[in-house]
Amino acid sequence: MIDLNLLTDGGVGWLDASGPSSHLVLSTRIRLARNLSSHVYQGRNSETEREEILQSVERAVRESVLLRRPTRYRLDRLDRIDRQLLHERHLVSKELAGLEAEGRVRSGASVLIQDRIGVMLNEEDHLRIQGLHSGFALDETYAEVDRLDTELGQRLAFAFHPEFGYLTSCPTNVGTGLRASVLIHLPGLVLTKEISKVLQGLAQVGLTHRGLYGEGSEVVGNFFQLSNQTTLGSSERELLDHLGKMVRQVMDYEEQARQVLVRDAPTVIEDKVWRAYGLLRYARSLSFEEAMNLLSGVRLGVGVGLIPDVAMYTLNKLLIYTQPAHLAVAEGISPDDADLPLRRARFVRKVLESEVGRRG
Amino acid sequence: MSCDQCREREAVVHLTQIVNEQVTTLHLCEKCAADKGVESPGSAVKTPLGTFLAAMGKGVDQLPTPRTGEACRCGATFQDFRESGRLGCSDCYRTFETPLRDLLRRLHGSTHHLGERYAERETERVPEPEVAMVPPEASHLREQLRLAVETENFELAAELRDRLRVLE
Ligand SMILES: [Zn+2]
Ligand SMILES: [Zn+2]
Numbered sequence: 001m002i003d004l005n006l007l008t009d010g011g012v013g014w015l016d017a018s019g020p021s022s023h024l025v026l027s028t029r030i031r032l033a034r035n036l037s038s039h040v041y042q043g044r045n046s047e048t049e050r051e052e053i054l055q056s057v058e059r060a061v062r063e064s065v066l067l068r069r070p071t072r073y074r075l076d077r078l079d080r081i082d083r084q085l086l087h088e089r090h091l092v093s094k095e096l097a098g099l100e101a102e103g104r105v106r107s108g109a110s111v112l113i114q115d116r117i118g119v120m121l122n123e124e125d126h127l128r129i130q131g132l133h134s135g136f137a138l139d140e141t142y143a144e145v146d147r148l149d150t151e152l153g154q155r156l157a158f159a160f161h162p163e164f165g166y167l168t169s170c171p172t173n174v175g176t177g178l179r180a181s182v183l184i185h186l187p188g189l190v191l192t193k194e195i196s197k198v199l200q201g202l203a204q205v206g207l208t209h210r211g212l213y214g215e216g217s218e219v220v221g222n223f224f225q226l227s228n229q230t231t232l233g234s235s236e237r238e239l240l241d242h243l244g245k246m247v248r249q250v251m252d253y254e255e256q257a258r259q260v261l262v263r264d265a266p267t268v269i270e271d272k273v274w275r276a277y278g279l280l281r282y283a284r285s286l287s288f289e290e291a292m293n294l295l296s297g298v299r300l301g302v303g304v305g306l307i308p309d310v311a312m313y314t315l316n317k318l319l320i321y322t323q324p325a326h327l328a329v330a331e332g333i334s335p336d337d338a339d340l341p342l343r344r345a346r347f348v349r350k351v352l353e354s355e356v357g358r359r360g
Numbered sequence: 361m362s363c364d365q366c367r368e369r370e371a372v373v374h375l376t377q378i379v380n381e382q383v384t385t386l387h388l389c390e391k392c393a394a395d396k397g398v399e400s401p402g403s404a405v406k407t408p409l410g411t412f413l414a415a416m417g418k419g420v421d422q423l424p425t426p427r428t429g430e431a432c433r434c435g436a437t438f439q440d441f442r443e444s445g446r447l448g449c450s451d452c453y454r455t456f457e458t459p460l461r462d463l464l465r466r467l468h469g470s471t472h473h474l475g476e477r478y479a480e481r482e483t484e485r486v487p488e489p490e491v492a493m494v495p496p497e498a499s500h501l502r503e504q505l506r507l508a509v510e511t512e513n514f515e516l517a518a519e520l521r522d523r524l525r526v527l528e
Contacts, residue, residue: 040434040449101361124446146476158478159450164464165473167450171463174453176475211385218385233470 004085012089012320013116017312019135023303024251026183026223026316028137029090030145031120031130033168033177034152037159041169042106042122050108050122057121060155061112066148067119070112076105081335084325086111087213090132094213096123117144119152124169125177127152136247138180138240146236165232175232178239182247183212187222187300188257189250191269198253199224206230207246212292221292221319226250258304273301277310280348285341291322291348314355318348363389430455 019025035041036056039049061067075083075097083097083105091113098105108122120128129152131145159167165175173179189195199209210225211218226247228239261269276297280286286294299315301307320326322344328335331343363371369389431437432455436448441456453460464471501524508517 035450037450041447043444043446044434044436044448153478160478161450161453161473163472164453164460165475166478167447167453169446171447171460172467174464175468175473178475230468232464232468232473235475238474 004089013134015313015316015320016134017316019133019137021136021251022134022312024184024186024254025136025247026134026185026319027090028133028135028141028180028182029130030138030141030178030180031128032145032149033125033166033173033179034127034129034149034156035159035167035169036126037157039126042124042126043169047107050106053126054108054110054121056156057112057119057127057152060152061119063155064148064151066117066144066151067112067114070114070118073111073113075109075111076107078105081325081329084335085329088323088325089320090213091118092120093123093128096120116141117148119148125173127156136182136251138182138244142180142236142240173231175230176234176236176239178231178236179227180240180243181210181225181227182243183223183225184247184250184254185221185223185296185299185303186250186254187296188254188261190222191261192257194253194257198250202226202246202250203229205242205246207243220289221296223292223296258300262304269300269304270306273297273304273306277301277307281352282349283345286322286345286348287341288322288324288344291344292319295319295322309356310352311355314351318351321351322348361387363387363392365389365392432456 017023017026019028036053038056039045039053042050045053061070073086073092075086075092078086080099083092084099086092087094087097087099092111094100095103096105096109096111098109106122110121112119112121116133117129117131120130129145129149131141131148133141161167166177168174168177186195186198189198202209206229207226208229209219210227212220212223212225226243228243231239234242276294280291280294280298295315295318298307298310299312302310302312302315321330324335324340327340327344327347328337330347331340333339333343337343361371363369364387366389369391371387372390373388373393374385429437429439432448432452434448434451436452438456438459441447441452447453447456461471501520505517505520505524508520
C-alpha cells in the first residue's frame with residue numbers, strides 16, 4: 001500500500017477551498033507537454049529508453065529548485081488500487097495509471113510531485129509538467145509551471161521546432177503544449193437547462209468541457225472541466241487570458257441562474273437542497289454517482305445560503321473520500337465489494353454527524 | 361467502452377444530455393446511435409484525433425497523404441499516424457512536414473507557434489557559421505553588389521541580392 005501522507009496535504013491541498021472563487025471553482029490545473037529530442041515518442045520507444053528518460057529527468061530534477069525533493073511514485077510498480085488512488089486524487093491521468101478500458105500500466109510510468117507541482121513521466125509525452133491550485137487561479141498556477149519548465153528546459157533538451165514550437169506525440173498539443181483546466185460546479189445552469197447553450201457557446205470560442213476525471217470522462221455531480229482546445233497560434237498568455245475571461249463569464253451565468261432559481265422557485269430549490277442533505281445524512285446505501293449528485297445539491301444549498309452549517313471543506317473531503325478506491329482502502333475492502341454502497345453511506349453519515357453543526 | 365444500449369458493440373458516439381435535471385453522457389455504438397436517430401460519424405473517428413477532427417466538422421479522410429509511402433527514421437509512416445493519431449518521434453514533424461502543416465492549420469487555425477521559445481542548452485547549441493565559412497563566391501557577389509548599388513544599376517543589384525540570399 002502506498003503512503004499518500006508523504007505528499008504535502010496528501011496531494012489534495014486544494015480541498016481546503018482556500019483559493020479564489022472556491023464556492024464555484026474547485027481547482028485549476030495546467031499542464032505542459034514536453035518531449036526529449038533525444039528519444040522517439042512513447043509508443044515507439046522501448047522499456048530501456050523509457051528507463052533512460054526517467055533517469056535523465058531525475059538528474060535534471062535533482063538540480064532544480066522547485067522539484068528538488070519530490071515524492072516519487074513508479075506506477076509500474078504499484079498495485080491497481082494504489083494507481084486508482086493517485087488517479088482519484090487527480091495526481092495522475094487515467095492513461096498513466098493504466099486504468100483505461102484495455103489499458104495496462106506501461107513500464108517507466110512515473111510521477112514526481114512536490115507541493116502543488118509535479119511531472120508525469122512516460123505518459124503520452126515524455127514529460128507532462130503539471131500544477132494544481134485550489135480555486136480559480138490560472139496566473140498563480142501558470143507561474144509555477146512555467147518556472148519548473150524553464151528549470152527543466154535548462155537541463156534537458158526538449159524537442160522544439162522553429163515554426164511549430166514544442167513538439168508532441170499528438171498534433172493536438174503541439175506549440176505551447178499547454179492545457180489549462182478549470183474544474184467548476186454548475187448546478188444552477190443545469191437546473192435552469194441553460195447548460196447546453198453555455199457549453200455550445202464555449203465550443204464556438206475554442207474551449208472544451210470534460211467530466212470530473214478529464215479526458216473521456218463523464219459529467220458527474222454537475223462538475224465540468226473547462227479547458228482550451230487549441231495549443232498553437234496563440235501565446236501562453238493569450239490562451240490563459242481567453243480561458244480566464246470565458247470562465248469568469250460562465251461564473252456570472254451560474255450566479256445569475258442561481259438568483260433566478262432562488263427568486264422564481266424558492267420553495268422548489270429549498271426542498272431540493274434539503275432533500276439532498278437529508279438523503280446524505282440518513283441514507284443507508286449510496287452509489288458513487290448518487291453521492292456525487294447529492295453532494296452537488298448540498299453544495300448548491302451552501303452556495304445560495306440555504307444550508308448554513310456545512311463547510312466547503314467538508315464537501316470537498318466527501319468528494320474525494322467517497323470515490324471507490326479511497327473508500328475501499330479506508331474500509332479495508334476491495335473496490336468491487338458489494339458492500340461498498342453501504343460503507344459509503346455510513347462514511348458520509350459519520351462525517352456529516354461530526355463536522356456539521358446541529359440546525360435546520 | 362461498450363454501448364450503453366446493447367452492451368455488445370464498442371461505443372463510438374458520446375452524447376451529453378440532461379435527463380431529470382442531471383447531466384448524463386450516453387455512450388452508443390454506431391447502430392444504436394443510428395436507431396436513436398443520432399447522426400453517427402464514420403468509423404474513422406475512433407482515435408482521439410479523429411474525434412477532434414469530427415468535433416470540428418471535418419473528417420479524417422480529408423487528411424492529405426504524402427505522395428510516397430516514405431517512412432521517418434523512427435520507422436513511422438504517415439499511414440501509421442492516420443491510424444493511431446500519434447507521431448513516432450520529433451523528426452516525424454520534418455518527414456511529414458507538408459501534410460502536418462495542413463493538419464495543424466485545421467486543428468489550431470495556425471501553424472505558427474507564438475508562445476515561449478525554447479532556448480537550447482549552451483552545450484548543445486550548434487556553433488553559428490563564422491564569416492570565414494561563407495563560400496568565397498559570396499564575398500565576390502557582395503563586392504559586385506556594392507558596385508552595382510554605387511553605379512545605380514538597381515536591376516543588377518536586385519538580382520545579386522537574390523543570389524546572395526540563396527547562398528546565405
Ligand atoms: Zn449498441
Ligand atoms: Zn519519426
